[in-house]
Amino acid sequence: MSDAPDTTAVEPNPLEKWAISLADRLQAEGAIVEFDTVRIAVARDQWVETIIAAREELELFSWLSAIDWSKDVAVGEGVAEPDELVERFEVLCRLSSVQSDAGAIFVTTLSKDDPSIGSLAPHIGGAEWHEREAHEMFGIDFIGNTNLIPLYLPDDFEGNPLLKSYPLISREVKPWPGDVDVEAMPAKDEDGDA
Amino acid sequence: MTSLDMIHRSEAAVSVELQTPDMTLNIGPQHPSTHGVLRLVAKVDGERIQDVEPVIGYMHRGYEKLSEVRTYAQITALVNRIDWVSGFANEVPFIIGLEKLMGVEAPERAQWIRVILSELARISSHLVFMASYPLELGGTTPLMFALREREYILELIEEVTGGRFHPNFNRVGGVKPAYGGGSTTKKQSMDLPQGFFQRTSDAMDRMDTILDQLSELATGNEIIKMRTVDVGVIPGDKALEYGLTGPNLRASGVGYDLRKADPYLTYDQVEFDVPVGRDGDCYDRYMMRFLEIRESSKIVRQAIDKIPSGPLQAKVPRVLKAPAGQVYSRAENPKGEFGYFIVSEGGKMPYRLKIRSTSFSNLTILPWVLQGQLIPDLVAIMGSLDFVLGDVDR
Numbered sequence: 001m002s003d004a005p006d007t008t009a010v011e012p013n014p015l016e017k018w019a020i021s022l023a024d025r026l027q028a029e030g031a032i033v034e035f036d037t038v039r040i041a042v043a044r045d046q047w048v049e050t051i052i053a054a055r056e057e058l059e060l061f062s063w064l065s066a067i068d069w070s071k072d073v074a075v076g077e078g079v080a081e082p083d084e085l086v087e088r089f090e091v092l093c094r095l096s097s098v099q100s101d102a103g104a105i106f107v108t109t110l111s112k113d114d115p116s117i118g119s120l121a122p123h124i125g126g127a128e129w130h131e132r133e134a135h136e137m138f139g140i141d142f143i144g145n146t147n148l149i150p151l152y153l154p155d156d157f158e159g160n161p162l163l164k165s166y167p168l169i170s171r172e173v174k175p176w177p178g179d180v181d182v183e184a185m186p187a188k189d190e191d192g193d194a
Numbered sequence: 195m196t197s198l199d200m201i202h203r204s205e206a207a208v209s210v211e212l213q214t215p216d217m218t219l220n221i222g223p224q225h226p227s228t229h230g231v232l233r234l235v236a237k238v239d240g241e242r243i244q245d246v247e248p249v250i251g252y253m254h255r256g257y258e259k260l261s262e263v264r265t266y267a268q269i270t271a272l273v274n275r276i277d278w279v280s281g282f283a284n285e286v287p288f289i290i291g292l293e294k295l296m297g298v299e300a301p302e303r304a305q306w307i308r309v310i311l312s313e314l315a316r317i318s319s320h321l322v323f324m325a326s327y328p329l330e331l332g333g334t335t336p337l338m339f340a341l342r343e344r345e346y347i348l349e350l351i352e353e354v355t356g357g358r359f360h361p362n363f364n365r366v367g368g369v370k371p372a373y374g375g376g377s378t379t380k381k382q383s384m385d386l387p388q389g390f391f392q393r394t395s396d397a398m399d400r401m402d403t404i405l406d407q408l409s410e411l412a413t414g415n416e417i418i419k420m421r422t423v424d425v426g427v428i429p430g431d432k433a434l435e436y437g438l439t440g441p442n443l444r445a446s447g448v449g450y451d452l453r454k455a456d457p458y459l460t461y462d463q464v465e466f467d468v469p470v471g472r473d474g475d476c477y478d479r480y481m482m483r484f485l486e487i488r489e490s491s492k493i494v495r496q497a498i499d500k501i502p503s504g505p506l507q508a509k510v511p512r513v514l515k516a517p518a519g520q521v522y523s524r525a526e527n528p529k530g531e532f533g534y535f536i537v538s539e540g541g542k543m544p545y546r547l548k549i550r551s552t553s554f555s556n557l558t559i560l561p562w563v564l565q566g567q568l569i570p571d572l573v574a575i576m577g578s579l580d581f582v583l584g585d586v587d588r
Contacts (some may be wrong), residue, residue, distance in 0.1 A: 002227075034519050034520055034521065035291075035294045035295060035519055035521035036294065036521075037518070037520060037522045038518065050422065059431075059434045060434050060437065060439070060450070061434065061435060061436070061437045062437055062531065062533070062550060062555070063437065063533070063548070063550045063555065065535070065544075065548045067537060070545075074260035074543075075262065075263045075540040076263045077262075077539060077542070077543050078237055078538045078539070078545075079543065080518055080540045080541075092535070092548070094522065094533075094535075094550075097441075098448050098450040098455070100455065101455050103478045103522075105522060105535070123431075124554065125435050125436055125558070125559075125562060126435055126436035126437040126558045126559070128537050128558070129554070129558045132431075137258075146535050150251070151250065152250065152251035152254040152587065153251060153254070156252075161256060161259055162258060162259055166259075168259060168263060168527060171263070171344035176263075184195055185413065
């Protein structure tokens with residue numbers, strides 16, 4: 001993550017220049033620009049400070065979420081190269097400017113052993129629900145968010161549905177009925193008696 | 195007289211004093227003002243709300259998880275069910291992001307068609323607001339006016355896409371060859387139904403007349419003004435902190451519209467104004483939508499003038515595979531910024547799809563804005579935020 005755009009030796013375009021200077025100003029770990037999307041890598045212990053500082057120029061709190069980078073994939077497709085994957089969580093927070101088209105996604109990495117991070121909710125009111133969602137969907141702890149009760153899921157729900165290892169219950173009950181381009185038809189992969 | 199009686203009497207004396215101790219009031223999930231299944235647990239002191247905790251998730255369908263087991267082509271059918279009042283507008287940011295990821299550009303005609311249908315979706319979404327909001331404030335007649343007009347707009351959307359609510363009309367690299375489908379490789383490719391532009395143009399003319407009528411009926415109405423002016427004021431900085439976008443943000447004086455700030459499709463080629471409010475109260479939020487319908491009809495007229503002829507679909511591979519990468523794309527949905535963060539690992543399905551749904555963010559401000567308000571104003575404030583529960587719960 002920290003090795004910023006080293007893919008090309010050509011002159012960085014204006015967006016890349018802006019992203020690198022934003023990362024410098026915030027003393028972040030690096031910037032990645034991909035498909036016009038700016039991602040700023042932030043150290044986990046600098047998370048809250050960096051986001052608060054970034055809101056000076058990117059005022060709009062847009063969303064907060066997470067990605068589960070995992071080798072254990074219950075449904076859907078896994079990563080392209082599982083052998084090289086470092087299993088981890090990424091927490092993302094997008095801020096955007098309301099004066100221009102500028103915006104950036106701030107990314108920090110959490111280890112699977114200790115998925116906890118400082119909460120933005122005491123500083124940015126809008127973050128509370130987003131953190132509650134990430135908490136129930138991924139099992140990430142937001143230290144300082146005092147209201148981490150389930151948001152979407154029933155109170156007695158067990159598990160974190162957006163983890164890659166979490167099965168899709170409806171598929172367990174009934175195989176995919178649609179076209180074969182998603183998953184093999186049940187009749188075809190097991191001796192025709194599914 | 196025993197001492198026991200004395201205690202009893204003294205207690206009775208206390209209760210005679212008018213007291214309104216904290217009471218917890220449960221509103222919803224089945225309540226006409228909640229636009230679906232939203233539950234509010236309100237702590238009230240008399241008529242005043244001290245604290246409110248919205249309970250959502252009654253309609254959680256898990257679209258982010260479901261998207262991980264769908265091919266890219268199948269996901270568009272899912273996403274236009276998120277905010278069903280403006281189904282077409284939900285597809286646009288997803289398909290733009292996907293096209294960016296795959297390096298495909300839709301032909302210009304397809305882009306203009308997307309603009310026209312997005313604006314028709316905006317008009318129909320705002321008309322639902324025009325219908326339901328006065329109803330919540332006690333006026334039933336505007337409902338009839340607005341819903342009747344919306345039906346004409348839905349008919350236009352239906353004749354092009356085949357669906358009133360869920361068009362599923364966008365394809366990577368263009369739009370579905372319209373009206374009955376058919377192969378794009380054949381000499382005579384399919385196009386929009388004959389006379390569509392004329393009918394759309396007529397509908398826009400009628401829209402202006404209807405807006406004048408609605409204006410007389412509702413906008414200038416004294417009761418509506420009394421119920422909405424200076425009620426539920428959201429200052430600009432609070433709106434930004436809670437991630438409000440769209441008309442709700444612009445009502446608070448922040449003139450932020452993605453069609454201007456970060457133009458997509460062909461929005462940089464049309465002229466229109468972005469209405470901006472001043473006070474951030476319910477009345478401003480109402481007026482934003484009212485004024486935006488006129489701007490949308492302006493955009494539709496210009497689009498009809500400017501749309502070039504040509505193909506509806508660029509050449510794309512039969513099996514859609516997106517290269518590895520992460521892209522965030524957003525568009526101005528009728529309710530605000532609608533975005534998708536697509537994480538691709540090079541396969542046929544996304545590794546992760548984060549859906550930034552508008553109403554969810556717009557609703558996060560509810561506990562803040564309802565604090566200290568009166569219970570009758572609760573309905574006025576909630577209605578003015580114009581959320582759809584499908585969009586909140588995803």
